[in-house]
Amino acid sequence: MSEPLTLLYVPGDRPDRFDKALASGADAVILDLEDAVAAPNKAAAREAAAAYLAKPRAVPIQVRVNDLTGPDVGADLAAVANARGLTGLRLPKVQSGGQVCELAARVAELTVREPELHCLIESASGVEAAHEIATAHPWVRSIGLGEADLSADLNVADEAGLVYARSRIVVAARAAGLAPPAMSAFTNVSDMDGLAVSCVRGRALGFLGRTAIHPKQLAVIAEAFRPADPEVEKARVLLSAMAGADARGSGTVVLADGRFADRAMIAAAERTVALAERFGAVPRPRV
Template identity: 50%
Template sequence: MSPVPLTWLYVPGDRPEVVRKALGSGADVVIVDLEDAVAPDRKGYARAATVELLSDPAAADPVAVPVHVRVHGEDDVKALHGLPGLSGMRLPKITHAASVHHVAALAPGVPLYPLLESALAIEHAYSIAGAHHAVRGVALGEADLRADLGVRDDAGLDWPRSRVVIAARAAGLDPPVMSVFPDVRDLSGLRSSCAHGRDLGLLGRAAIHPRQLPVIERAFRPTAREVEAAEEVLEASRTGVGAQALPDGRFVDAAVVATAERTLSLARRRR
């Protein structure tokens, strides 16, 4: 089984030298951005540079870092489809399931990751998450969502974040990844924000600078105490029958065992 990605590093598509450097940054997934990170007069160059990168057979190496692309429009989708180094497309500003079907028809077989960035998208979260078998995950685009909702701080995003967590789970997808933390200098704030997102059921986070990656990794990996508690639960499940209580009073049933198994699976993830 492939390891669960926890760190997703955005890099601008019009800076191919930075993209290649990002591939050695330690991120679980590199996201080449052809949308917001690229100026309008540079988008054609960014597309061409990304096509060149992902046409390289070395980029298709199964042990290499997966490369996703946040596309800007149909021209990007058509140019990238079929390239050996492409592992997925991130679709910005999706509001309806029909948009997902449209991209899936243009790029059959490509894993898709819709980004929900407006109130309308949040209202349609489940239909987008379950729109097509090519959808492998959904996530928020929080900068645009903040602007659309007039949200002042993180507390105002708790409900949309929870809504997307539920939609992903209901559609049988992995937990959503957190959106980027924009202040690359505030590692303490990033750590705190990641902890809150983890409490809400989000798993992993996108980054915009390599210095954020270790903080995100540590924030979403189980702690030593969580691993120990999970091992105790599984040990009890192997020696007992049905629901039971541990010596410290914790109650163990099938749901608790499933949670413990997820914890240990995440703790054993390969780097």
């Protein structure tokens, strides 16, 4: 499991923040050429991102390009697609699998590298095409929601109106064999309590990790998605018990705390342990 738990957006026209972003502790950094950059600054942002990505960096770096149907995406791809420091391309406002394939073909004309494609779904039609998008091309590494645009498209006022879309994305990612999606950025950078609550809701729906728009959000996100010590201990006990059951030729076991366990629970327990081994565990029970 190599998917990041925290991803930090940085405006592409703020190269003074690039090094700071890499030193922030985020698992991945996203240089944003799209929403965070005003139209007059697009060219400067593109040049700054290309210059920064000219060599490999210690932290994985994605670039969010401009609208796939707009006038800037071609120049974005020409600038960064072959950059040595690029890990992946973040594609905004994806509506269909065909768009993904077309974008991948354009990238293939620019480089022999195979960058990861991370597809953002930001409209009702995109949500309906989620599985098609997730399976459109071998380079697709993840799908996720762009919830600000999606909320506007659906005319919903709060997170309750996004539950169906969130679940749809989680199911589509799983059905396509992709990692669980990361949550969309929480836009109120002053509301740490609200961010924590939102992350708990997303975790319960099957999301793993979240994008951030400010470094101070990273610790809240990481704590929300890291497993707690009791969860990890329960997972280890289950895996040990199931290993013993297998040795006895049995597919089920009743654990000491009364829980009934079978092979269907092994994958979830393995994910919990792997997550703890990679990111550490929260040293207390969740409330």
